[in-house]
Ligand SMILES: [Zn+2]
């Protein structure tokens with residue numbers, strides 16, 4: 695199983711780095727996980743959107759979902775085949791996204807993109823990849839996702855604060871792709887819906903994951919400091935997501 699980073703900038707795209715988006719590939723199965731600003735163009739460099747087998751949108755913040763509308767345009771009005779393409783979203787997300795598209799009950803948006811709302815304990819199989827879902831700690835309904843292929847596993851935190859689904863899905867994972875939006879001591883911060891790098895390192899250590907990849911680092915922060923802060927509790931130097939990077943799970 696391979697993980698390709700399409701973009702990993704928190705909150706907004708910046709020069710040379712789209713917002714959040716990842717492509718998971720295993721033996722001909724393609725899953726696009728998060729469609730932040732700028733990731734659709736990056737996706738086109740990797741795979742024909744018609745070859746996608748599923749999409750996962752972790753939550754409806756724009757830095758994770760807005761390029762889903764680019765995909766819809768491609769499939770319905772562009773060169774694409776018109777779907778239907780399975781799209782896994784958290785609770786309430788279908789109507790939220792459909793409202794932006796002004797898509798009533800019979801609108802093609804809901805046929806081209808075949809939405810399924812998932813949450814704690816839900817699982818599905820897409821080609822050779824099993825996806826397991828849990829609820830993240832975020833101000834809107836949000837997902838943490840575990841991808842399994844054979845005996846290999848990748849957990850993506852999505853946007854989350856401490857606790858919640860990440861502590862359910864991360865244990866024993868081969869790779870944890872974990873948000874580290876913040877820096878500094880967790881106890882000193884006033885926002886409970888993201889992780890500090892130190893917290894990401896502690897979660898990875900508690901879950902005994904083989905590899906920790908930090909992502910979704912605040913765009914004004916120095917990622918070298920995030921690496922140093924996570925390395926303390928993790929006990930090893932974590933890796934950094936960067937656009938275009940490919941990680942073999
Ligand atoms: Zn985000």
Ligand SMILES: [Zn+2]
Pocket residue numbers: 753755832853
């Ligand atoms: Zn968010």
